[in-house]
Amino acid sequence: MKIKKAKRDVVVVGGGPAGLAAAVSAKKEGAPQVLLIERGRVLGGILNQCIHDGFGLHRFKQALSGPEYAQRFIDDLESLSIDVMLNTMVLSLDGERRLLVSSKDGLMEIEAGAVVLAMGCRERTAGALMLPGSRPTGVYTAGVAQTLINLQNIMVGQEAVILGSGDIGLIMARRLTLEGAKVKGVYEILPYASGLPRNIKQCLEDYQIPLHLATTVVELHGSSRLTGVTVSRVDEARRPVPGTEEFIPCDTLLLSVGLIPENELSREAGVQIDPTTGGAVVDDTLMTTVPGIFSCGNVLQVHDVVDDVSEEAESAGAHAARYAMGRMSPADTYVQLRAGKGIRYLLPQKVSGQMDFVLSARVTEPMENKALVLRDQNGKGILRKKKIRLHPAVMVRVKVDRDRLKGANRIEMGVE
Amino acid sequence: MVEAALGSQFDCLVIGAGVVGNAIARELSRFRLRVGVVEKELDVGMGTSARNSGVLHSGIHYTPGTLRAELNVEGNSMMEELCRQLKVKIDYIGKLTVAGHEEEIPTLYRLKEQGEANGVPGLEILKPEGMEKLQPGVNGLMALYSPSTGIICPYTFTIALAENAHQNGVSFFLGQEVTGIQKTESGFLVSTRQEKRFSTKVLINSAGLYSDRIARLAGINDYKIYPCRGEYLVLDKRLGHHLSTLVYPAPHKGKAGLGIHLTKTVDGNILVGPSNEYIDSPENWATTGHIMEKLREEGEGLLPSLTTSDIIRSFAGVRPKQNPPEIGGFKDFVIEAREDVRGFINLVGIESPGLTCSPAIATMVRDMVADLLPMEKREDFQPERSGRAKYFHELPAEERADLIGQDKDWGEVICRCEHITKKELIEAIQNPLGVRSISGLKFRARVMMGRCQGGFCLPRIVEILEKEFGYRPEDFFSYKEGSNFFTGYVRQPG
């Protein structure tokens, strides 16, 4: 069989919320041929397994379930006749925007005018935590457990401990409880929860599931199936405090200890990765360091709410369309953005100054009654936003007018 | 489980389906003999043979005249042809043994001399320029280069030996733990915890960490195994390109292992390890906090771009040492046809480089069997294992396109980290030995072995096994009894 060849104006990799919004937006911007490639058998990505509600509060002023939220975009996609390849895996991508994809219909080489990367993220696994023990079964990442329970009717265990207070972990604490399992507690190594406050309330407090802060799992027991875990309190440097160990019998450990943007394809194409976000370095058009390759959604930075993902992806999709149609002139100089005091990261990492843009940021620790301040290279204040509460679990999104950047060549955001 | 129509009467019965037992079984399958292999685990190669560095050693480290030295050099030289026949990837990437200090330089010359005495080909002492050409960025004053050092995937090789043996008529009895050996007039009566009985003329003990116990069952009390654990960290493929050859520190006095180092695997990962620690029980494959921390530190020292998310898994192997901890070091392999228990061939203390030696051990044991039984060559021996050495994603694009044309399941990538296809999974599910464990699929198809450790592919694998092979939630287990993945359905399917 021959390797097929094709050309498209915009190719979107990934059919989750980011990819859906990017494809719709690229088409609306006028790109004639938009192709969306998804490795799964349905569109919607991670939203499919999120059968709880709370999606779209911002965008649609309604609490939708994950699949309902996705459906709104899938409907748009269909009405705009955007090409979709399901069950199709992008095997490689190069810096010239050539993709090799595989499906049951064979291999295909696609040349793209512009590419939008929207592959999402994967969960950090037990391996990276180096948990001592004999690697028993019964240890799952929260997202895998969610897929198995919600989509495949498979119960992963009966007595669970949850390590990490990320949102999926909190949601799974509630899910397991509703399905008749006993959740013995959620353990978080940090002195504060890393999931959204509303999830702490609705998923733990409402079900009397204890949350133990500054506590972590230090050992797994059992050599076949998990029989229990040892938990221990940790000091400020996150080191276990000897003498505080406690054995918790359980047959299941769910991990909700962080998400890692899936940038293997991006790296292959030569895209520069920001070590702090784990995602691409982008400018205000969300273009990466490789011309014509854009990035959005969780592959760019891990988001808390899908509404932000859709917004970001629409911007990436529109700019990708303009690039593909030759309507985008690359900036010759950029204003560099830097994270200052109290800020863990800023995105985009550089801006052209030619357009308004949305700045995403995360703070390093919980803070109250502070202001987020943007200053130029001379320390001159450009923008100031008062914040009653700042929390690492809550991404800050700030709209910045291009007028404010006049004369700046470097901007720093800090908490004051 | 695979059981031959021949029943349970054998000419040769092998205890232990590790790399050594399987190599012996395959070698014996060239002859008109009834050969069986009894293994306590539910798959072959679940002991030490799946838990090591996968290095084909050159043979510079062993005292001339010892079995280890001879079998190593011979085994190494047999590997290329054997791996071609068995469709197993092999890469002779060579090794630099590096002197970091002036006082280690004489060691290099001593190793070179020793290696040459053992018949190791191509040894060369290199200065930094020569070292740099082989491994950019390597530090050190001087190095001994051994071009015949190679890498293979130890469990793929162990499985391939078994499958080829099985193809040639060897019966495998998995999940059968030998608990009794009775000497009879014509040979032995072997019984298992699972209440199976076998009779055999020749009995071969290749039970690895339990070889001392099996010997004792046969009335031989000469041996004791001291388990010595080696822990490893497995690193993301992202870092694989950093190693183009193997780099070991020159050995230190008084150390039993070779020192912690980086080893590249044929699949492109890097292993950090192994550590060295005597333990109480032979199958304690736990990894520990303090050792993993040490491995991580050493790994960061050797590979500065290593981050914690590059660590995808840990594992441990256990060396069957014959010397107690207070003596340490190595003692030569025991490979003997017992005079006192006629028909009993005993292999004890087959620690490193047992993987490399395995084909040569097999021919040595074959010759011992030939002294005990008439051996007639089979005309129809099939040395080639069916299948492919390479994973689908390693094939050229045109060849992949052709395969998808033949079977659409080649086109569905189910494991996104390792790009494993549905066809490869199905072939693993239908493996000739009839293994049903999930770890069996890992070791055969490499699913769940990548950086997400099954995060993405496990649900799809579960779905395929349920829908296409009739599995129920309780049928999913990792590799041994009780290692169940699931506790049932969320709701009884209506």
Ligand SMILES: Cc1cc2nc3c(=O)[nH]c(=O)nc-3n(C[C@H](O)[C@H](O)[C@H](O)COP(=O)(O)OP(=O)(O)OC[C@H]3O[C@@H](n4cnc5c(N)ncnc54)[C@H](O)[C@@H]3O)c2cc1C
């Ligand atoms: C940390 C480490 C690193 C190593 N690195 C290398 C290397 O790089 N290169 C190299 O050449 N070698 C290496 N080795 C050595 C090599 O792995 C071993 O020599 C080899 O795997 C031994 O194979 P085996 O078949 O003798 O043992 P095993 O693989 O342990 O097989 C023995 C089998 O017997 C079975 N068994 C035991 N008792 C019973 C019973 N009662 N009834 C039925 N079955 C039973 C066990 O379940 C097991 O499957 C390493 C070893 C270790 C521990």
